Amino acid sequence: MTEKTGTFVVTHAESESAVVRDVETAQVHTLGSNPGLEVHDVLEATVAPEPPLEVTWQVIDVEDRRTVEIVDSDLEPTQHSKELAADAEVGDLVQEERAGTGEIHVFRVPGDEIAAAAEDVLEDEETIARAARLEAVRVEVRRSADDGVLSVRYLPD
Secondary structure, X not given: OOOXXXXXXXXXXXXXXXXXXXXXXXXXXXXXXXXXXXXXXXEEEEEEEOOOOOOOEEEXXXXXXEEOEEEEOOOOOOHHHHHHHHOOOOOOEEEEEOOOOOEEEEEEOOHHHHHHHHXXXXXXXXXXXXXXXXXXXXXXXXXXXXXXXXXXXXXXX
């Protein structure tokens, strides 16, 4: 095995170890030590297998480190998000790039399932990985049961 450079999200962290996931390949690496990482941290880093067995990995260089904040907002989706969802079928995803960086994802969801759908997004590791790929530092989940609209906003700093 050889060292890998990429974008990693921390999916598990304890005082003695951590688990990072490559956001491009979804490959998981267990770190043999924890250099101060916390769950939801995003690293632009290089990792390498630890000798002699090469079953655990170590962080050998960190180019950038940021934390992705996941917010379960009590705000309703914006009017624009509701307009994006207006022509979508239930279950459809509409994606739109934000001006600058980031994206907005809008889902049509039956009103009685909106809370569960929001919870799924908030707990899904892929939400953090997507934020890392989009260089977002904040993910804001908004919902409106009346309109059947769930919006996920991937926001830069």
